[in-house]
Amino acid sequence: MPVKITQAKVIVTCPDRNFVTLKIETDEGIYGIGDATLNGRELAVVSYLEDHLIPCLIGRDANQIEDIWQYFYRGAYWRRGPVTMSAIAAVDTALWDIKAKKAKLPLYELLGGKCREGVMVYGHANGQDISETLEEVSKYIELGYKAIRLQTGIPGLKSTYGVSKDKMFYEPADANLPSENIWSTAKYLKHTPKLFDKAREKFGFDHHFLHDIHHRLTPIEAAKFGKSVEDYNLFWMEDPTPAENQEALRLIREHTTTPIAIGEIFNTIYDAKDLIQNQLIDYIRTTVVHAGGISHLRKIAALAELYQVRTGSHGATDLSPVCMGAALHFDISVSNFGIQEYMRHTDKTDDVFPHSYTFKEGMLYPGDVPGHGVDIDEELAAKYPYQPAYLPVNRLEDGTMWSW
Numbered sequence: 001m002p003v004k005i006t007q008a009k010v011i012v013t014c015p016d017r018n019f020v021t022l023k024i025e026t027d028e029g030i031y032g033i034g035d036a037t038l039n040g041r042e043l044a045v046v047s048y049l050e051d052h053l054i055p056c057l058i059g060r061d062a063n064q065i066e067d068i069w070q071y072f073y074r075g076a077y078w079r080r081g082p083v084t085m086s087a088i089a090a091v092d093t094a095l096w097d098i099k100a101k102k103a104k105l106p107l108y109e110l111l112g113g114k115c116r117e118g119v120m121v122y123g124h125a126n127g128q129d130i131s132e133t134l135e136e137v138s139k140y141i142e143l144g145y146k147a148i149r150l151q152t153g154i155p156g157l158k159s160t161y162g163v164s165k166d167k168m169f170y171e172p173a174d175a176n177l178p179s180e181n182i183w184s185t186a187k188y189l190k191h192t193p194k195l196f197d198k199a200r201e202k203f204g205f206d207h208h209f210l211h212d213i214h215h216r217l218t219p220i221e222a223a224k225f226g227k228s229v230e231d232y233n234l235f236w237m238e239d240p241t242p243a244e245n246q247e248a249l250r251l252i253r254e255h256t257t258t259p260i261a262i263g264e265i266f267n268t269i270y271d272a273k274d275l276i277q278n279q280l281i282d283y284i285r286t287t288v289v290h291a292g293g294i295s296h297l298r299k300i301a302a303l304a305e306l307y308q309v310r311t312g313s314h315g316a317t318d319l320s321p322v323c324m325g326a327a328l329h330f331d332i333s334v335s336n337f338g339i340q341e342y343m344r345h346t347d348k349t350d351d352v353f354p355h356s357y358t359f360k361e362g363m364l365y366p367g368d369v370p371g372h373g374v375d376i377d378e379e380l381a382a383k384y385p386y387q388p389a390y391l392p393v394n395r396l397e398d399g400t401m402w403s404w
């Protein structure tokens with residue numbers, strides 16, 4: 001029996017940071033929600049949804065998730081890109097939520113069932129200097145984390161990616177016009193291996209340590225970095241070099257066995273396919289929200305499975321609890337799951353998005369309520385209006401624009 005879509009609306013709220021949520025309602029009274037947040041470009045996705053997708057959604061059969069996906073992807077003529085794919089992702093996630101609620105099953109059951117008991121996550125330890133980062137690592141270990149990302153300030157640089165005032169809730173979008181960071185590759189390469197040297201000396205090798213380079217190195221510099229940290233057995237180095245030039249990864253691979261994770265700014269399987277098929281990465285970091293939703297992410301994971309590439313989805317604070325909830329159902333049901341990033345949301349955010357997922361001893365569990373298990377309290381959401389906020393930009397010491 002068809003389930004008719006009767007209404008769809010976009011809810012923008014800022015409980016400590018901006019989130020864009022799509023809510024789709026049906027004639028059966030069942031609704032579903034999807035995350036459409038694109039950090040620093042939120043309103044572009046709102047317009048894409050309100051002006052272009054929602055008018056075409058009304059009256060359609062909510063059961064036909066794949067057909068609706070293809071209608072918006074192929075049918076638009078203009079394909080791909082973060083705005084388009086975040087909007088399609090929100091529709092897809094909301095429709096999966098509806099289908100699972102209608103079946104009275106947790107979403108993972110419709111995706112093939114559980115492949116594991118829980119989802120290993122990594123948290124973020126960051127500090128102005130090495131000793132501060134190590135103190136943060138201790139806190140994560142006390143909380144039970146098995147995997148931790150380590151970032152530290154660099155002597156001689158006022159600010160750097162990954163180091164924030166707020167420890168548990170890292171928030172890079174910090175100003176209503178972009179703030180400016182200064183970068184020096186030489187200073188970074190000299191300092192960062194010391195962080196992992198001290199961390200292994202203090203904590204041993206029982207925990208997974210990760211690191212995000214955030215697209216800042218050239219291929220040969222990235223190769224050098226990967227080699228310099230091999231003794232510290234990193235779980236991965238992330239975004240070692242900008243991935244528009246995918247051939248560059250071959251050079252890095254030739255020089256180091258430090259595993260590589262890429263994909264948080266990818267939007268489709270086409271962005272990822274060469275890296276996967278040539279085995280130039282070990283982990284693919286595409287997300288439910290920025291890569292076309294659960295339907296498309298599962299296709300990426302299926303391709304990656306053929307090449308022993310595992311998933312490691314992005315999960316920064318700017319991906320809403322709706323994305324996190326959906327991601328956990330994906331994570332628990334794909335066979336080649338690797339790890340899930342988990343930056344905690346603030347209490348204010350969690351209050352706006354009540355959810356069934358829970359954290360225990362370094363793992364997240366999606367819960368067993370029907371759907372993806374995340375809701376939105378619209379009354380509360382309305383109390384936190386949108387606040388313009390940009391991600392920073394990055395320049396070299398001589399003023400040259402660089403990758404942030």
Ligand code: KDG
Pocket residue numbers: 039172212214238264314315316317318341391
């Ligand atoms: O919005 C951008 C952030 O999500 C991103 O900079 C965080 O690189 C990131 C990460 O690995 O979580």
Ligand code: MG
Pocket residue numbers: 212214238239264
């Ligand atoms: Mg990253």
